Amino acid sequence: MKLGYKKIVVKVGSNVITKADGLPDEARIKHLVNQLAELKKLGIEVILVSSGAVASGRSLIKVSERQDAVSARQLLASIGQVKLINAYSNFFSEHEIKCAQVLVTKEDFRDRAHYLNMKNCLQILLTHDVIPVVNENDVVSVTELMFTDNDELAGLIASMLNADALIILSNVNGIYNGDPKEDGSQVIQEIKGSVSNLASFIQTGKSQFGRGGMVTKSTMAQKVAKLGISVHIANGTTDHVLIALLKNDLIHTHFIPEKIKSGKKKWIAHSETSAKGVVQLNEGAKNVLISGKATSLLPVGIIAIQSDFQKGDIIKIVDENNNLIGLGIAEYGSDKARERIGQKKQKALVHYDYFYAAI
Numbered sequence: 001m002k003l004g005y006k007k008i009v010v011k012v013g014s015n016v017i018t019k020a021d022g023l024p025d026e027a028r029i030k031h032l033v034n035q036l037a038e039l040k041k042l043g044i045e046v047i048l049v050s051s052g053a054v055a056s057g058r059s060l061i062k063v064s065e066r067q068d069a070v071s072a073r074q075l076l077a078s079i080g081q082v083k084l085i086n087a088y089s090n091f092f093s094e095h096e097i098k099c100a101q102v103l104v105t106k107e108d109f110r111d112r113a114h115y116l117n118m119k120n121c122l123q124i125l126l127t128h129d130v131i132p133v134v135n136e137n138d139v140v141s142v143t144e145l146m147f148t149d150n151d152e153l154a155g156l157i158a159s160m161l162n163a164d165a166l167i168i169l170s171n172v173n174g175i176y177n178g179d180p181k182e183d184g185s186q187v188i189q190e191i192k193g194s195v196s197n198l199a200s201f202i203q204t205g206k207s208q209f210g211r212g213g214m215v216t217k218s219t220m221a222q223k224v225a226k227l228g229i230s231v232h233i234a235n236g237t238t239d240h241v242l243i244a245l246l247k248n249d250l251i252h253t254h255f256i257p258e259k260i261k262s263g264k265k266k267w268i269a270h271s272e273t274s275a276k277g278v279v280q281l282n283e284g285a286k287n288v289l290i291s292g293k294a295t296s297l298l299p300v301g302i303i304a305i306q307s308d309f310q311k312g313d314i315i316k317i318v319d320e321n322n323n324l325i326g327l328g329i330a331e332y333g334s335d336k337a338r339e340r341i342g343q344k345k346q347k348a349l350v351h352y353d354y355f356y357a358a359i
Contacts, residue, residue, distance in 0.1 A: 002248040005164040005230075007045040010036065011154035014051035015171040016236030023059045024052060024084070028237065030091045032169075035242040036131065037095035045126050047161065048099075049134045049154040050088070056080030077138035088133050098130045103137035106147055109156060110274045115267055119160050126161075151217050155224045159266035166224055167245065168217055169236025174253030175218055191222070192256040221255045227269055228260030261356070268314060268327050268356040275316045275327060277309025277334055279349065286319045289326065290357050296348035297328060297355060299340035308334040317350070329354040 012032060019025045029052075036046050054073060057080025063072045085101045092099045102125075108118050125132045134157060136147055147153045151168060158166040178185035221231040234245055234252035244250040261269070281289070285301020297317065309315050310333045317325045328350030330337075340346045 003165070003230075003246050005044060005246065007047075007161065007163045007165075008039070009047045009049060009154055009158040009161070009163045009166045010169065010242065011049040011150055011166065012051065012169045012236055013150070013171070014055055016169050017050070017052045018055040022055060024056050024087070026087060029087050031239065032236070032242075033088065033091035033095075035240065037092065037097055039242060039246070040097060040129075040131065041095075047122065047126070047132050047134065047157060047163070048088075049150055049157060050084070051135065051150045053077045053080040053084050053135055053138060056083040056087075059083070074139050081135065081139075084135075085133060092131065098128075099133050100125050100130050102132045102134045103139075104134060104153065105137050105140060106273065109270065112267065115160065122157070122161060149216060151220050155220045156270045158224055158229050159227055159270060162263065162266075163229055165230040165232060166221075167232045167234065167242065168221070169234060169241065170214075170217070171235065171237055172214070173235045173238075173251055174233045175214060187251050188253055189251065190254050190256060191218075191225075193258070223269060225255035225257045226261075227266050228257050230257045231255035262353070264329075264354060265356050268329065268354065269358075271314045271327060272316065272324070272358075274314060276307070276313035277315040277330065278306035279315055279317050279337065280304040280306055280322070281317060281319060281325065283320060286325050289317070289355070290359055294352045296352045297350040298344075298348050299337065299346040300342060300344045302337065302341050302349070305334050305338050305341070310334075315350070317355075324358045326355055326357040326359070328356065 017025050017029050017032070036048065040046050054076045057076030057078070060079050060083060061075070063075060067075070081101070081103070088099050102122065104118065107114070109115050122132050134153065136150060136153055154166055154168065172180055174187040174189070175191070176185045177188055217233055221233065225231050232245055232252055232254050234241055234250060238244070238250070241250065245252060280303050281301050282303050285297070288295050288301070289297060303320070309330050311330055313330050314327055315330050316327060319325055331347060331349055331351060337349055
């Protein structure tokens with residue numbers, strides 16, 4: 001394989017493995033499994049993040065229109081998950097490959113202990129040549145605690161397992177420089193660094209069956225690439241898409257990775273929703289922190305502690321306009337931090353090794 005990846009996370013969207021009528025496309029699922037089996041036999045470790053449980057459930061049971069949306073989703077996901085994992089299991093077994101079902105919620109990533117426990121589970125499966133098939137557990141996830149979509153989950157898994165690449169399979173060829181339906185629009189084949197205006201020409205419409213759109217995908221892709229992992233967005237309905245992509249023979253969007261970050265920073269990067277406190281900095285401290293130099297967050301640059309936290313908590317670091325600068329692990333609690341606001345020659349609130357710049 002030309003790209004030489006040893007470990008990849010493949011995320012397949014519901015729009016790839018669902019037919020126009022909303023029912024599962026088993027032929028497409030089988031074709032995907034055949035490709036993953038081929039990659040595994042080439043020595044590439046594969047983790048699959050798959051949507052499609054709700055669509056599978058829809059093929060098995062009819063839900064009353066009077067049923068509320070959350071309950072309907074729980075019903076369809078719980079029934080459909082069995083059908084979906086059985087389809088994967090049966091198709092993988094034709095290649096004498098075992099797969100495992102791993103259902104997760106955002107709560108599973110809420111602290112370092114849970115995070116490492118999840119990481120250990122996935123690593124033991126890979127060690128035993130089992131392909132993990134990961135999906136959000138829609139049966140117990142409540143709306144405010146759900147991932148934005150499985151793209152966010154896939155980014156977390158790729159970061160957690162130090163994957164070489166994350167491949168997101170959607171129903172479009174990548175990110176376009178205009179409306180994909182209009183003549184003259186072309187796929188942006190490489191994106192490097194933070195591109196702030198990317199959202200301006202991405203279509204905001206979501207797929208018919210999924211929760212996330214292309215803006216979500218691009219935002220997540222930039223975050224993962226910033227952590228040192230290649231991200232590819234490609235059309236999963238293209239035959240042999242994975243093989244062509246890894247041979248570097250496919251028109252798609254590739255987010256070029258930056259320097260690899262430590263495992264701890266990868267965890268911090270995805271922990272915004274579980275952050276406990278908020279610390280506000282002045283402009284000078286902000287510029288130093290995001291300069292790219294190895295600099296810790298010192299109390300002299302703090303202008304306010306906006307919410308309480310304890311030592312070891314992940315805290316949000318914001319600028320004077322409350323825009324997110326980054327995330328970090330607090331070396332001491334908010335009480336001590338308040339006493340030291342604006343003071344020189346004080347111990348760093350966040351050490352550089354435990355700071356992730358979000359911009």
